Amino acid sequence: MLDSCSREQELLDRLGLGQQPQDELALHVASCPSCGELLLVAGAIFEDATTAMRHAPIPSSGGVWWRIERRAREEANRTATRTVSAVQIGTVFVAAAIAVILLGGLPTLAGWIATLDLSLPTNEASKFWSLPLLLGLATLLTLAPVAIYFAVTEE
Amino acid sequence: MRVTMAMDETTLSDVRSHAAETLVVMDEETFRAFYERTARSVWAYLSRITGDRQLADDLLQEAYYRFYKLGDRHVDERHRRNSLFLIATNLARDTMRHRRHAYTVALPEEDDHSMLVVENREGARVEGRTDLARAMAHLEPKQRELLWLAYAQGASHHEIAETLGLKTQSIRTLLFRARKKLAGLLKGEVRHA
Secondary structure (H helix, E strand, O other), X not given: OOOOOOOHHHHHHHHHOOOOXXXXXXXXXXXXXXXXXXXXXXXXXXXXXXXXXXXXXXXXXXXXXXXXXXXXXXXXXXXXXXXXXXXXXXXXXXXXXXXHHHHHOHHHHHHHHHHOOOOOOHHHHHOOOOHHHHXXXXXXXXXXXXXXXXXXXXX | OOOOOOOOOOOHHHHHHHHHHOOOOOOHHXXXXXXXXXXXXXXXXXXXXXXXXXXXXXXXXXXXXXXXXXOOOOOOHHXXXXXXXXXXXXXXXXXHHHHOOOOOOOOOHHHOHHHHHHHHHOXXXXXXXXXXXXXXXXXXXXXXXXXXXXXXXXXXXXXXXXXXXXXXXXXXXXXXXXXHHHHXXXXXXXXXX
């Protein structure tokens, strides 16, 4: 059960002004367990807050602004660099894919696509694979995760 | 001076969706003025919910950086402030979770040489704050956040719910329990582990 008193806000307002309850309110607080508890807790916290704020070792606003601006700029630069790297890597992959197609020949690619039909027997499908295509794909599959990792990872 | 987090019916999620449409970078003058108004209260919040002043220093700068990255999409000062505290809360939670950070009892600010005079003159007050720090260490992180936002920041239940990712209706109960527990710890009714 929450035993609160209707005069708690009045007491808090008083404490908020940095004053202790006086006169009739002080008498009430002395006889009201809820207000007495509030005075103990809120009074202690408010006094502690006042002291903490007075002695808070905060850096100057100018210094904080300068650091924030610099950090934001550096972060923006890193983001831009990552984007450019991602685009460059994408371009390399496309170029590599084109090279593989040209080396392996379009018929090979068509044959490879045909192997995607799982209904074909394995030995039937394997004849469509050529060495350049296999090498190209293996290279792409090996380098892609590494390249993506370096492109998107922050320093 | 008390920092008041006033509220209206517009929620942070409304602000987020609005902001997604128009991202406007906060200019230097606006940022610096806002920082001057809020940095001390954010640092105090971070310091007390993590129990680590050094960590609060680091998280403060990170919180403002993330706030800056959001863009100036807040409709008014209250939304800016709420958004900042939301970021600070999430940062503190993430850091504590990842580092498996243990809450430590924060020493009073007067522990440096320049404040020894204050400590000597106001010994009772300093002792009181140390007791509070010890008691806060025995609360759950969410309870520390709740109590600080409610009593140090003067945040409404709606704002607390927004900042902590809770339902507004549950704040009253959670706050009551947290208050009860902290009162017990301060009175020595609940034994410190």
